[in-house]
Amino acid sequence: MATSSGSVFGATLKTITTTKLEELAKQRAVFEEEYAALTTAAKAEADPLKRVCLLLDGSKTCLGFQTEKKTKDGRVGRVISGTSRNLRLETDLKNLDRFVEQARFDPSVSNKVLSDWEQTLLRYLSVQSTKYQYADLYGKLVTEWLSSEKSATDDGDVEMGESFEEVPGAKKLASRAAWEKDVFQAAEVDEQALRSYLDELFQANKKDSSAAIRELRKTVENFEANLNYSTPFDPHSLRSTIEGLLNSDLLSNEKREALRDFLDNDVILAELCDILNVRMASLDRWSWGSYVLLEQRRKINGDFSIHFDPDLLQAIFLHYVGVKWSVFFKSAFLHMHKHQAWPRNYTEVPKDDRLRRSYFLGDKGASTQSSVEKKRMSMHHNRYLAHQLLDYPTQRLEAVDGEEEAEYGDYVAKKHRNNGQPDGARMRVQSMSLPARSTSVQQSVQQPSGGRTKQTARIASQGAGLFGAAAPNQRAGGGYASAEVDEGIEDDRDSYDRDDEDYRRRSKKPMEAKQGLLHLLSTEIVLNTRLHGELTCFSTTFDSWNPLLPHQTIHTVLDFLGVSDRWKKFFERYLQAPLKFNDDPSAEPRLRRRGMPGSHALSDTLGEAVLFCLDYAANQAASGPDLYRLGDNVWFWHRDYNTCAKAWASIVKFAEVTGTKLDHKKTGSVRISRDADAEIDDRLPEGEIRWGFLQLDPKSGQFKIDQKMVDGHVEELRTQLQGKMKSVIDYIQVWNSYAATFFSSNFGTSSNCFGREHVDMMLATHRHIQDSIFPDGSIVQHLKTMIKERFSVEDVPDGFLFFPVELGGLDLKSPFVGLLQIRDSVKENPYDLLDEYEESLHDDYVTIKRAFDKGIRHNARRSFQDANWKPDDPNTFLSFEEFTKYPETFAPMGKANLTEVYKTLLERPKEKPIDDSEQVLQALEQLEDRSDNLRGITADWYHMDAYWKWIAQMYGPDMIGKFGGLNVVDFGLLPIGMVSMFRQRRTKWQG
Numbered sequence: 001m002a003t004s005s006g007s008v009f010g011a012t013l014k015t016i017t018t019t020k021l022e023e024l025a026k027q028r029a030v031f032e033e034e035y036a037a038l039t040t041a042a043k044a045e046a047d048p049l050k051r052v053c054l055l056l057d058g059s060k061t062c063l064g065f066q067t068e069k070k071t072k073d074g075r076v077g078r079v080i081s082g083t084s085r086n087l088r089l090e091t092d093l094k095n096l097d098r099f100v101e102q103a104r105f106d107p108s109v110s111n112k113v114l115s116d117w118e119q120t121l122l123r124y125l126s127v128q129s130t131k132y133q134y135a136d137l138y139g140k141l142v143t144e145w146l147s148s149e150k151s152a153t154d155d156g157d158v159e160m161g162e163s164f165e166e167v168p169g170a171k172k173l174a175s176r177a178a179w180e181k182d183v184f185q186a187a188e189v190d191e192q193a194l195r196s197y198l199d200e201l202f203q204a205n206k207k208d209s210s211a212a213i214r215e216l217r218k219t220v221e222n223f224e225a226n227l228n229y230s231t232p233f234d235p236h237s238l239r240s241t242i243e244g245l246l247n248s249d250l251l252s253n254e255k256r257e258a259l260r261d262f263l264d265n266d267v268i269l270a271e272l273c274d275i276l277n278v279r280m281a282s283l284d285r286w287s288w289g290s291y292v293l294l295e296q297r298r299k300i301n302g303d304f305s306i307h308f309d310p311d312l313l314q315a316i317f318l319h320y321v322g323v324k325w326s327v328f329f330k331s332a333f334l335h336m337h338k339h340q341a342w343p344r345n346y347t348e349v350p351k352d353d354r355l356r357r358s359y360f361l362g363d364k365g366a367s368t369q370s371s372v373e374k375k376r377m378s379m380h381h382n383r384y385l386a387h388q389l390l391d392y393p394t395q396r397l398e399a400v401d402g403e404e405e406a407e408y409g410d411y412v413a414k415k416h417r418n419n420g421q422p423d424g425a426r427m428r429v430q431s432m433s434l435p436a437r438s439t440s441v442q443q444s445v446q447q448p449s450g451g452r453t454k455q456t457a458r459i460a461s462q463g464a465g466l467f468g469a470a471a472p473n474q475r476a477g478g479g480y481a482s483a484e485v486d487e488g489i490e491d492d493r494d495s496y497d498r499d500d501e502d503y504r505r506r507s508k509k510p511m512e513a514k515q516g517l518l519h520l521l522s523t524e525i526v527l528n529t530r531l532h533g534e535l536t537c538f539s540t541t542f543d544s545w546n547p548l549l550p551h552q553t554i555h556t557v558l559d560f561l562g563v564s565d566r567w568k569k570f571f572e573r574y575l576q577a578p579l580k581f582n583d584d585p586s587a588e589p590r591l592r593r594r595g596m597p598g599s600h601a602l603s604d605t606l607g608e609a610v611l612f613c614l615d616y617a618a619n620q621a622a623s624g625p626d627l628y629r630l631g632d633n634v635w636f637w638h639r640d641y642n643t644c645a646k647a648w649a650s651i652v653k654f655a656e657v658t659g660t661k662l663d664h665k666k667t668g669s670v671r672i673s674r675d676a677d678a679e680i681d682d683r684l685p686e687g688e689i690r691w692g693f694l695q696l697d698p699k700s701g702q703f704k705i706d707q708k709m710v711d712g713h714v715e716e717l718r719t720q721l722q723g724k725m726k727s728v729i730d731y732i733q734v735w736n737s738y739a740a741t742f743f744s745s746n747f748g749t750s751s752n753c754f755g756r757e758h759v760d761m762m763l764a765t766h767r768h769i770q771d772s773i774f775p776d777g778s779i780v781q782h783l784k785t786m787i788k789e790r791f792s793v794e795d796v797p798d799g800f801l802f803f804p805v806e807l808g809g810l811d812l813k814s815p816f817v818g819l820l821q822i823r824d825s826v827k828e829n830p831y832d833l834l835d836e837y838e839e840s841l842h843d844d845y846v847t848i849k850r851a852f853d854k855g856i857r858h859n860a861r862r863s864f865q866d867a868n869w870k871p872d873d874p875n876t877f878l879s880f881e882e883f884t885k886y887p888e889t890f891a892p893m894g895k896a897n898l899t900e901v902y903k904t905l906l907e908r909p910k911e912k913p914i915d916d917s918e919q920v921l922q923a924l925e926q927l928e929d930r931s932d933n934l935r936g937i938t939a940d941w942y943h944m945d946a947y948w949k950w951i952a953q954m955y956g957p958d959m960i961g962k963f964g965g966l967n968v969v970d971f972g973l974l975p976i977g978m979v980s981m982f983r984q985r986r987t988k989w990q991g
Contacts, residue, residue: 402741
């Protein structure tokens with residue numbers, strides 16, 4: 001079999017490392033011999049000045065400096081300027097040559113000064129000896145790493161971080177069997193019922209909806225025409241496609257290396273363009289070929305997924321097609337979201353209320369610009385609508401190894417079985433108690449009658465405020481305006497927050513989007529429990545969305561959206577791939593009848609097209625509020641319980657008609673209320689609200705880390721680490737991905753809406769993880785013990801473990817540093833922001849009313865436009881209750897700015913970087929000539945990431961003392977750059 005690119009890379013790295021280690025051993029042997037002889041000779045010399053001269057000349061030789069010709073008295077010549085990378089040492093040696101001349105003639109140069117010079121030279125020699133020792137250690141660590149594991153592939157590829165598993169585990173076999181059982185049988189879908197559902201949803205007796213769907217179909221027709229008659233592939237578009245493919249999770253490491261080779265070869269790119277353009281022109285005849293190989297991969301969360309392993313030409317072609325359709329549908333769906341057919345998330349303000357505000361407060365008092373409701377709509381439109389679709393063709397996906405959501409479904413099911421509860425059963429909760437606030441007013445909230453046992457958390461007076469219950473005169477079922485917006489309320493559908501619009505121009509970060517969703521929900525809990533007394537939330541996930549989505553459903557939806565027969569047939573061939581597993585090459589390929597290939601941009605596009613119908617259905621059912629959806633993970637919340645019930649019913653109906661299923665283990669609802677009598681009835685699903693290791697606690701309305709679930713994954717981490725005991729570098733790589741990234745990601749990202757307690761919870765849990773795994777409670781001490789036992793190197797400095805690979809460190813990641821840098825920046829209690837807002841609101845009212853009573857604000861009345869309307873009592877100003885009646889609907893009037901409070905709650909605290917020291921800054925300057933090849937700790941302190949500033953300042957002084965600078969290994973002694981590149985390859989986890 002042909003040698004893979006990855007195999008060549010690994011073999012090359014091993015050859016280079018071996019060669020450099022041999023050269024390093026020779027250099028070290030020569031140095032140590034000269035060093036030993038020099039120190040012996042120095043000890044035998046009694047005269048202090050002669051001893052300094054002996055050490056000075058010997059240092060020039062041992063340390064490899066270029067010097068001038070020998071002096072007349074036989075001494076080594078002076079160091080030639082600019083011939084070394086260590087400018088500090090070079091300067092000291094040059095200066096000492098001149099100082100020694102002074103000492104020969106000047107009796108005032110004391111023995112103490114001579115002793116200091118002697119110690120300086122001995123320290124430089126000792127540092128060089130240490131650098132050689134750690135260069136040798138690093139080389140041995142790399143050799144251990146390269147030889148510790150071999151790939152399980154037939155071509156003998158060396159894949160770092162991968163383990164060969166000869167006997168598949170039971171869970172792996174069961175996962176594969178379940179997958180094979182489903183995907184080769186067509187789903188049962190009533191296509192006529194689905195078509196009727198779509199007709200009723202988008203067209204029946206709805207003028208606006210009918211117009212919207214007609215416009216959408218026309219844009220589909222125009223897009224296809226442009227795509228059909230273009231020549232899509234040129235070197236520029238091909239490079240962009242390849243770069244996008246490299247960012248996906250589709251390809252194996254060796255195929256990634258091959259694609260990177262393509263990028264550097266213009267001849268290959270030109271040939272590929274020709275082939276791919278022919279393939280596009282003959283789209284009607286496209287096929288997968290005789291079969292597509294499948295690979296089963298274990299994910300860090302313990303699940304197994306099935307991945308296609310297509311040839312590179314197919315992968316490039318399909319990625320290009322997927323990106324084109326993805327960008328098109330994203331634009332089309334965003335346009336429809338602004339259409340009049342899409343009800344807006346506005347509070348319907350009665351005309352009299354609006355006119356009174358305008359009369360007494362002026363135009364600004366009745367303006368809805370910059371309101372909380374506008375901010376909500378802006379965030380949903382730009383950040384969450386059809387999130388998996390691309391906003392532009394070159395948009396990249398950014399994720400690091402370990403950024404993966406923890407799998408909690410089986411954990412929840414097992415937990416409930418152990419408690420004697422059915423899967424998905426709701427946890428009973430007690431009333432919540434929070435510190436009271438003396439100025440708060442607690443009011444009741446009207447609830448629907450009937451229902452099952454009371455199980456909703458009660459918010460005590462901290463949740464109450466100046467607003468109490470929901471404002472009257474709002475629509476039942478949510479109080480939100482439909483497409484026909486009430487006169488006077490601004491419905492500027494193209495006016496959105498600039499920050500949210502900029503969000504769509506950035507790379508996509510799936511984990512960041514998930515964290516943002518949690519922050520959004522927590523912010524809404526804080527706001528709604530204070531302003532309206534309660535919030536209800538539900539979340540759900542579709543069961544095996546990609547593997548089980550019925551082909552009939554996809555075909556029917558695409559047909560409804562106006563996709564042509566030509567493209568529908570292409571998509572059908574894409575979905576019905578002939579498949580067989582790569583570990584069973586003699587098997588006959590089987591035609592797929594259900595589901596879509598994972599990790600393909602085209603699969604994401606087809607899935608989002610189907611799920612967009614769900615978005616629209618929920619919006620219609622709720623009369624304004626939108627689903628928050630990330631792929632097949634669905635969230636919805638609202639202060640009105642009935643609105644949530646209607647939205648949930650629309651989801652259940654959608655799943656029924658599309659032939660899809662909801663995962664009951666990942667479905668749940670919570671109602672958080674000040675009213676002890678509030679309850680959740682059977683209109684909402686049972687179960688908990690969870691994400692990652694977080695569970696929404698109904699008692700506090702806060703996300704809490706589930707410590708028992710963490711403990712289960714601690715055992716999994718222990719198992720993974722034990723499987724990497726043969727290599728220190730492998731061991732660190734697993735720790736970085738699992739402990740520093742996977743755990744940290746699934747604890748949730750800090751935000752003001754979470755409060756400081758969440759940060760302290762994460763710090764304590766990370767400490768608990770290390771206490772649980774390591775006998776001495778520290779990964780650092782454990783690694784030092786490993787190194788001592790294997791390589792007989794003692795007193796390894798902490799910086800050697802934490803420094804980046806490019807400086808000769810092992811790049812151990814600390815999960816504590818980032819948290820400690822932001823801890824003091826996080827709002828201690830998110831409700832404090834509402835307290836401050838209410839105080840400012842009261843001050844604003846007093847100020848505005850005083851101005852009105854003094855006649856200062858008469859201009860507002862003179863500018864009032866409606867001559868046919870006047871208040872009953874034009875001289876009596878608005879009451880405080882009326883002034884504060886619609887806090888989320890209208891723009892702020894003074895210091896009290898609820899929109900800014902909303903934004904502040906959503907803010908992620910910024911790190912407070914550590915202060916620099918002169919010693920570290922001087923050491924950084926020595927890295928200047930290598931700055932292009934450095935990552936993490938660089939020559940420029942002010943542009944370094946806050947994490948690396950902390951590492952440099954905390955461990956830098958010790959490293960400088962031991963190694964004479966921040967680089968552990970002299971540049972060039974080892975293939976640091978190649979090691980750095982190879983360590984970026986995807987980790988394969990043990991099953």
